[in-house]
Amino acid sequence: MPEFEHLLDLESLSKEQLVEIFNTAEGFLEVLKRPIPRVPSLQGVTVLNLFYEASTRTRFSFELAEKRLSADSITFSTATSSVKKGETLLDTVRNIEAMRVDMIVIRHSSPGAPHFLAKRIKGAVINAGDGTHEHPTQGLLDLFTMQKYVGDLKNKKILIVGDILHSRVARSNIWGLKKMGADVHICAPPTFLPFDTNIFGITVHYNLDEILGSVDVVMALRIQKEREDRPLIPDYREYRKLYGLTYERISKLKKVPFIMHPGPMNRSVEIDPEVADSPYSIILDQVTHGVAIRMAVLYLLSGRKERNV
Ligand code: CP
Numbered sequence: 001m002p003e004f005e006h007l008l009d010l011e012s013l014s015k016e017q018l019v020e021i022f023n024t025a026e027g028f029l030e031v032l033k034r035p036i037p038r039v040p041s042l043q044g045v046t047v048l049n050l051f052y053e054a055s056t057r058t059r060f061s062f063e064l065a066e067k068r069l070s071a072d073s074i075t076f077s078t079a080t081s082s083v084k085k086g087e088t089l090l091d092t093v094r095n096i097e098a099m100r101v102d103m104i105v106i107r108h109s110s111p112g113a114p115h116f117l118a119k120r121i122k123g124a125v126i127n128a129g130d131g132t133h134e135h136p137t138q139g140l141l142d143l144f145t146m147q148k149y150v151g152d153l154k155n156k157k158i159l160i161v162g163d164i165l166h167s168r169v170a171r172s173n174i175w176g177l178k179k180m181g182a183d184v185h186i187c188a189p190p191t192f193l194p195f196d197t198n199i200f201g202i203t204v205h206y207n208l209d210e211i212l213g214s215v216d217v218v219m220a221l222r223i224q225k226e227r228e229d230r231p232l233i234p235d236y237r238e239y240r241k242l243y244g245l246t247y248e249r250i251s252k253l254k255k256v257p258f259i260m261h262p263g264p265m266n267r268s269v270e271i272d273p274e275v276a277d278s279p280y281s282i283i284l285d286q287v288t289h290g291v292a293i294r295m296a297v298l299y300l301l302s303g304r305k306e307r308n309v
Contacts, residue, residue, distance in 0.1 A: 006118045006125040007297050009134040010175040014177060018179060022144050024296035025289070032068065042071035045302050049075040050093070051128070052108045053084070057287055058128050058137070058264055062105050067293035074101075076295055083136050090120060091112060091299045103301060106130075111304040124301040132159050132166050132227060139172025141290040142219065143180060145282055148289070149258045150216045154181035159211055159257070161187040161243055161270055162221030162270050165194055168226070169262040170221060174200045185211055189243065191232040192223075208243055213253045219260040220270045236269050256280045263287070 002019060031039055047066050051059055059075065066073035076096070078084070083092060088163060092102065102125045106114050118125040129135040130190050143153065150156050159175055164170045164186050177184045178201060186197070187205040201259035203209045225240070233239050240246060250256060250272075259271075259281045267273050276283060 001179065004301070005039060005181060006114070007199040007301060008114050008118060008127050010136045010139045010172045012181070013176075013179070014134075014181045015181075018081065018140070018143070018176060020237070021140055021293065021296050021300065022147065024300060025140075025144055025292040026156035029070075029289070029292040030287075030300075031295075035248070038068055038070060040070045041086045041299055041304055042066070042302055043069045045069075045102045045304070047071050047073040047101065047103045047105065047298065048096055049073060049128075050096075050104055050106045050108075051076065052078050052089075052106070053129065056108055056109065057290060058135075060123050060183070061287070061290040062126075062128065062137075062294050062298075065121045065291050065298055068291065069295055069298060086209050087122065089117070093117055093121055097123065100151070100250040102300065109140045125298060127300065129168055131168065132171075133168055134172045134175075135262075136172050137290070137294055139176045140297070141286055141293040142169070142262065143176045143262065144293055145260065145286045145289050146217050146258070148285070149282060150169065150226065155183055157183045157215040157219070159185045159205075159215040160188060160221065161208060161245070163192045163220060165192050165199075166224040167221050167233075173219065178202075181228050185266075186214065187211060187243065189233060189239070199280075207251065210214060212257070213255060215257045218245065218257045219262070220265075222264060222266055223269060240269055244269065245271045247272045250275050250280070258282050260286060288296050 031037055049062055067217050101123055103129050105126045107128040109131050110226060111131035113130050114127035117267060127134060127136055174184055184202040185205060186202055186306050187208050260272055261283050265271055265276055
């Protein structure tokens with residue numbers, strides 16, 4: 001199996017590489033349940049978390065994963081750095097690299113920023129979300145969570161509903177799910193769809209009630225108001241009525257799918273609180289699994305596997 005040097009997207013990973021990450025994460029999930037949830041696997045490895053965009057789940061999950069693996073890690077926040085004085089991304093990273101950093105986790109609002117760095121620096125680069133392009137560790141933790149609840153993803157019917165246009169989470173999930181053989185469906189108003197959905201080989205729906213009752217898993221996406229250059233839907237109450245995972249809609253179903261959301265949630269817009277907090281919701285499992293997935297990615301990219309540390 002070809003090794004991967006960086007984790008930039010799920011589009012370029014093979015099914016075998018995805019499975020290797022899931023199998024490695026399974027071992028780390030066991031580590032996280034121990035009374036002392038820590039292993040020495042990345043002792044002596046230095047990781048830089050470079051967050052040019054806000055984050056709660058991804059940033060803390062990476063920081064925790066690094067601590068659980070005994071890596072040395074530093075987190076960079078643009079608000080308190082020389083980015084405020086106009087320093088470029090490349091200069092910032094080259095200066096930090098000069099302090100001997102081995103791996104860089106980067107979140108940036110520009111699609112392709114992690115790819116840009118990966119071509120120019122020596123260390124491994126992990127994409128923690130690049131604009132509207134991809135969020136590969138989120139896609140991995142989502143697929144890992146789905147497998148825990150529905151088993152092998154081959155031919156499982158997975159629905160993603162909401163703001164697909166701006167969603168890096170949707171893109172990573174779609175690439176990953178297709179590689180695992182899932183039957184992928186999306187549902188959204190036309191203004192929330194990319195121009196060409198054919199490239200993904202998925203089924204597009206406009207009526208949520210026609211598809212919701214037949215799927216194994218449904219993932220609601222956040223409406224990303226901050227990425228809209230003009231309003232794309234006339235009214236959030238109407239959106240909730242037509243595309244929201246509302247209590248009324250879910251309670252009418254004979255078979256309720258497992259309910260997911262990558263967070264942060266707009267409660268009472270794309271998902272009702274009664275649904276997000278219901279027994280069908282596996283949203284907090286996604287967050288728990290995120291630490292194990294990120295430990296697996298850091299470990300596999302560190303080169304330590306070959307040295308069997
Ligand atoms: N799911 C996700 O990326 O959340 P954060 O923006 O809080 O990291």
